[in-house]
Amino acid sequence: MPTYDYACDSCGNRFEVFQKMSDQPVNTCPSCGKAVRRVLSGGVGISFKGSGFYKNDSAPSCGNSTACAKASCGADK
Known part of the structure; x- marks a missing residue:
């Protein structure tokens, strides 16, 4: 379930709701009972799992040259 952030302009209350x-x-603030608005949150829940997401996961061990990359993958054979 996503989390939504709300803000009340009357009392300044900010709160999150799982919906x-x-x-x-x-529609209403739990503190003062007046109108609220949905605000954009900066927190995004992205989780990268597995190998290959970091530079050192897939880089050849002998450097970053094209010849080295071909040699490590067996393209010259």
């Missing part, structure tokens, strides 16, 4: 994407947005 289904099909749920209606929150």
Whole structure:
């Protein structure tokens, strides 16, 4: 379930709500009961798993030259 951030312009309260994407947005502030607005959050939950995501995972051990890369993959054979 995604997390949505809301802000109240009346009292300044900021809060998060775990909701289904099909749920209606929150309309009232839990602190003061006035209208709230949904705000964009900067936190994105992306998780890279497995090998090959870092430079040192797939780099050839003898350097970064084209000849070295061909030799390590067996292209010259």
